[in-house]
Amino acid sequence: MINGVLLDLAGVIYDGEDLIAGATSAVARLHEAGLPIRFVSNTTRSIKQAILDRLEKFGLAVTSDELFTxxxxxxxxxxxxxxxxxxxxxxxxxxxxxxxxxxxxxxxxxxxxxxxxxxxxxxxxxxxxxxxxxxxxxxxxxxxxxxxxxxxxxxxxxxxxxxxxxxxxxxxLGKPSADFFVSALASMHCPKTEAVMVGDDAETDVAGALRAGLSGALLVRTGKYRRGDEKRFKPQPTATVNDISAAVEWIIANRNI
Incomplete structure (x- = not known):
């Protein structure tokens, strides 16, 4: 059962100054499916408001309470x-x-x-x-x-x-700290066992989320992903998918399992 989704930003939603293809519609699909979302970023070169402004420029209306840095x-x-x-x-x-x-x-x-x-x-x-x-x-x-x-x-x-x-x-303090994941999930009252993480970093995003107790973690082949990352760290990803659109397809298909 999936009742909450954590999304990385750099490499998943955008890459540098460019929106990753399909990211906006993929996030919209999660909202339409009634799945709460929190954005969890390890970005440490931009203040929180600058990240929110960038997301707004990309057509994503994200509140300060939905973004964890x-x-x-x-x-x-x-x-x-x-x-x-x-x-x-x-x-x-x-x-x-x-x-x-x-x-x-x-x-x-x-x-x-x-x-x-x-x-x-x-x-x-x-x-x-x-x-x-x-x-x-x-x-x-x-x-x-x-x-x-x-x-x-x-x-x-x-x-x-x-x-x-x-x-x-x-x-x-950021990913892969278990407290970081748990804080984001607590803000949407979602148990760890009912949450999925999506990221491009097999170590901090994926293995970190699984060690923190999340039910699943998906690795996308965008951003910093390199061939073989899915086998480079343990625990290994629940699934490896092409991009955020494919990740959302997987989440919706598996939300009631």
Missing amino acids: PAQAARDWLRRHDRSPYLLIHPDLASDFDGLAGSQDKAVVVGDAGEIFDYGTLNEAFRELIEGADFLALAPNRTFRDADGKLSLDAGAFVAALEFATQRRAIV
């Missing part, structure tokens, strides 16, 4: 634990952390900082961590599909470098 999860964590953020993130994301400074206790927050990643910035973060700051990773993704259509290093490589140097494990 790692920056949002990080804000919640920092407030709960009364920490001030030490940010190692992309400049475009900084405004999502406005108003959080104040506490003397710090947490290093690492996202996809792009060109900001260099020896100096990494070393400053390293020094904060060995002085006792908490260690938060917005996402551990290995790669993302860049504007030129090729794969580029994502934040995960730099998180791993800091973990190696500090001998500490980061607290992951």
